[in-house]
Amino acid sequence: MSRATYHHGALRQALIDGAREILAERGHDQFSLNEVARRAGVSTAAPYRHFESKDDLLAAVADQGYATLHQTLDRTAASTDDVRERLLRLGGAYVRFAHDHPDLFVTMFRGRPSPSPVGVDSFNILLRSVFDAQAADLISTHPSPELMARSIWAALHGLAVLSLRQPHQRFGMDEPPEDLAAHTLSALLGL
């Protein structure tokens, strides 16, 4: 409410937060840069001091998503020493992230691909865990760790995307994220 009293880029974060609010409330199709400005109490031209365009603001939202996801996966990987359990928890964390932060998740995989390396960091957490699982002979060692990690990522990503859409109760997609991931990983990998 403190109109026009932003300082040191506080408006920048306020715009990102407002964008996330609107995305969570109404989704991407109803998202409007003008409304973000209105909600922050500034003119419709003000955001252009901090972002080049609407897409640029959305890219900043996506970047926060990549950072949050990486944090979550990092903590999850450290939460257990059991190799099998770690893989299952990583899968659950990925699908849960999508369900808990659909505004971030959808934004990350919608607009222009992020040049930020943090998506790669997240992949590497999975990659290490896959490597360990192969070393422990829990999963097939015939495909390279990279191919195996890529395949598991695809399965988790597809699961997240599909289960986020409403009426897939027909396919039993209404389970909790952790169960979805666990069932899928054990079906595909025999875990």
Add this chain to the structure above:
Amino acid sequence: MSRATYHHGALRQALIDGAREILAERGHDQFSLNEVARRAGVSTAAPYRHFESKDDLLAAVADQGYATLHQTLDRTAASTDDVRERLLRLGGAYVRFAHDHPDLFVTMFRGRPSPSPVGVDSFNILLRSVFDAQAADLISTHPSPELMARSIWAALHGLAVLSLRQPHQRFGMDEPPEDLAAHTLSALLGL
């Protein structure tokens, strides 16, 4: 070019075709109903005789996508009697469909979920093939066919979505669709 000479719903299909053109050329974010009308040579109000809204037109595009996908999968499933080969071809066909018709694929999984039962039909083709593969002891019989088909669908869908985004060369996602699907299915299922 035959301005205002549409008859028996020919405009309806012309609008759908125009929408697909624009979606393929410029993507969803640049898509405009007014431009669809302009391209068809009618006023901006004309589409409202055939569709309730912009979203309704996009839903019609999605429906054509579900129909085309189902056709493709149906033919693919009939193209071989080898159970293993059929599963691999179905996977390849799914990812190839996404790459050949990104306008349709993205539209199908974007707007409001389609109430059309043809997505279920496509799933059932996969389900039958999974059932056969389990009966032939090619893949694990421990998970139910439904759960196994759901998991494979998730993997293929994730693969399609992720490989459609540009700069994932880092993860080796620049292979042809058939190879992507085959590598993933054999990594996950040991096929």
Add this chain to the structure above:
DNA sequence: ACCTGAACACCGTTCAAGT
């Protein structure tokens, strides 16, 4: 340096009016 006010071209949608 950061924001406002006003403007531009464009959008989705509505509705009276034309044939």
Add this chain to the structure above:
DNA sequence: ACCTGAACACCGTTCAAGT
């Protein structure tokens, strides 16, 4: 029955002007 013309509120973006 199907389309036009004109209008409405809204959008993304630009830019001169204010402090």
